[in-house]
Amino acid sequence: MRTELHELSDADHRPGAVAEPGQRISVIGTGYLGATHAICMAVLGHDVIGLDVDPRKVGWLNDGRVPFFEPGLPELLEKALATGRLSFTTDPALAAARADVHFVCVGTPQRKDSLAADLAHVDASVSTLAHHLDRRALIVGKSTVPIGTAARLTALVHRLAPAGEEVELAWNPEFLREGFAVEDTLRPDRLVFGVGSPWALGRLQDVFAPLIEAGVPVVTSDLQTAELVKVAANSFLATKISYINAMAEVCEATGADVHHLAEALAHDQRIGGRFLRPGLGFGGGCLPKDIRAFMHRTEELGVGQATAFLREVDAINTRRRQRTVDLVREMAGGDLVGTRVCALGAAFKPDSDDIRDAPALDVASMLQAAGAHVRVYDPQAMENARRAYPQLCYAGSVAEAALGADVVVLLTEWNQFRSIDPHHLGAEVTHRRVVDGRHALDAEAWRSAGWDYRALGRP
Structure with missing residues (x-):
């Protein structure tokens, strides 16, 4: 490329x-x-x-x-x-x-x-x-x-x-x-x-x-169609993301594995695998605000019923953030008060310093509000995160963020985080517990290194 x-x-x-x-x-x-x-x-x-x-x-x-x-x-x-x-x-x-x-x-x-x-x-x-x-x-x-x-x-x-x-x-x-x-x-x-x-x-x-x-x-x-193309595309992509995350909720209730489910669906050429990745959900400066504005505009035009499904798309996406917090709480023994959490990621996606509607920072803030001691690290978004979320604590490296942590939670799927050696990181933490909010880590490698590994929609 x-x-x-x-x-x-x-x-x-x-x-x-x-x-x-x-x-x-x-x-x-x-x-x-x-x-x-x-x-x-x-x-x-x-x-x-x-x-x-x-x-x-x-x-x-x-x-x-x-x-x-x-x-x-x-x-x-x-x-x-x-x-x-x-x-x-x-x-x-x-x-x-x-x-x-x-x-x-x-x-x-x-x-x-x-x-x-x-x-x-x-x-x-x-x-x-x-x-x-x-x-x-x-x-x-x-x-x-x-x-x-x-x-x-x-x-x-x-x-x-x-x-x-x-x-x-x-x-x-x-x-x-x-x-x-x-x-x-x-x-x-x-x-x-x-x-x-x-x-x-x-x-x-x-x-x-x-x-x-x-x-x-x-x-x-014509002009009208060109205006519609972007919001229609974003609405479709958001729907795909929320669909697989809805399936993750079903998997959590039944013991099924959403990772294997998504892999199987991706082989269907009518469906495809792009944007069919389960996890914490979408954020950023486009998808969330675009689908909401689209819903608002269709209601103004009198065809709001046609886009009513987007309300649930938005709601599913938002629920993934709370479910990630719940998963961290479960791993901490049911109480977040005093729990030391290493939060890896602040940007809404890798290869960006954009924190607009970032699920990562939303989750970090929710964890802190529940009583956890949270330290955040991101390769590029630290300056923006500090300005927007000054109440959070920040670290200068993965090792510093993880030092003494009771739970590590992956919130943005940077390649730097994907390539973390679980054995080396295990020497920094108090408890080897990791919540993979982006399905980005090799579950077997982390479990083999002695980590209790959890991910949304996976047993």
């Missing part, structure tokens, strides 16, 4: 791999999605300017520093800056003047007062940009939004932009997986173009020409 990405990132030296001529692009928002998109677009040969309201973030990126952890992205940022095709600014007028295609990549978190998506950042970004658009331009939404947002924003832009109806909107949803964002941008499994005119389609085809020429499938649709 890394070799293939390196070859594509060196596209300047490969005939036909770079869009000719390069397009002038702005990327609004330089968070996880926006920074990745801006950097990769510059690597593909476009002239790119990234826009953000945070001067500190802009300064970091212009200095060649990525403000979050994502494998492979710092190297691509350095390469893109060296070409002179990439820069970052806080000035929307400059971004509007220097680009003809504008990608909106700002966040749409869940609102604090409901399940709905908070579109304040999207609305503010598009409104601010529109005031400076005095010629024909294309605004392309990549943010995950409720269906109908593009139509509303189109009317807003036509009202605010000096160029009026010469400014068009399109939607090009993102499908990035944290830890694989570079690969997913440069070698996506599909591109979705939601457009309202042949001109808008042509502009998107020009922007993504290197990927299209490389054989990436393209789905062209």
Whole structure:
């Protein structure tokens, strides 16, 4: 994978791999999605300017520093800056003047007062940009939004932009997986173009020409369908995850083994094994808030019954966190008060420092609230975790977190944790008890090393 990405990132030296001529692009928002998109677009040969309201973030990126952890992205940022095709600014007028295609990549978190998506950042970004658009331009939404947002924003832009109806909107949803964002941008499994005119389609085809020429499938649709694709995909994936975790609950009640069950199901080509992995469940900045916003929007549209099943998908996912706490309590003899717990993991998934809706930190907090003494270690997410959960205790290594522990609980499946030698770790703890919240450890190896091994849905 890394070799293939390196070859594509060196596209300047490969005939036909770079869009000719390069397009002038702005990327609004330089968070996880926006920074990745801006950097990769510059690597593909476009002239790119990234826009953000945070001067500190802009300064970091212009200095060649990525403000979050994502494998492979710092190297691509350095390469893109060296070409002179990439820069970052806080000035929307400059971004509007220097680009003809504008990608909106700002966040749409869940609102604090409901399940709905908070579109304040999207609305503010598009409104601010529109005031400076005095010629024909294309605004392309990549943010995950409720269906109908593009139509509303189109009317807003036509009202605010000096160029009026010469400014068009399109939607090009993102499908990035944290830890694989570079690969997913440069070698996506599909591109979705939601457009309202042949001109808008042509502009998107020009922007993504290197990927299209490389054989990436393209789905062209109306705006509404393009808006729906991302939330529909996330809802399906969340359903798969919660399905196997529901089966884990059945396995716990019957003595069956969910690991073997999932393996058997995965051999059915109609089902497949991806996302059919039991454990602590999903978190992060996409799946939880996206399925909730989808439920809210369908209720607004009068078809809430069609997505009612997602409430149980969400509930199953949340129950896995409490069940993990219960499993630790059982291993500690029924009482967590005074129990020393080594919590391995803080990020919501490996190869990321993202702690948004992280099951790992939720479980650690619940354990502490029940009276346990918890020490947390994560290879990349420690700084973010300390800021968001200052009440927890943190360690500088696996060994430090495990020193004197009564129970070890694996909460994020980093490769570093998968490769732990159970014999060596056994010398650090008081009791050899481990709860594998991610089904990531070799159960037989740990049991052979004298550990009492437990995992959700396994005897």
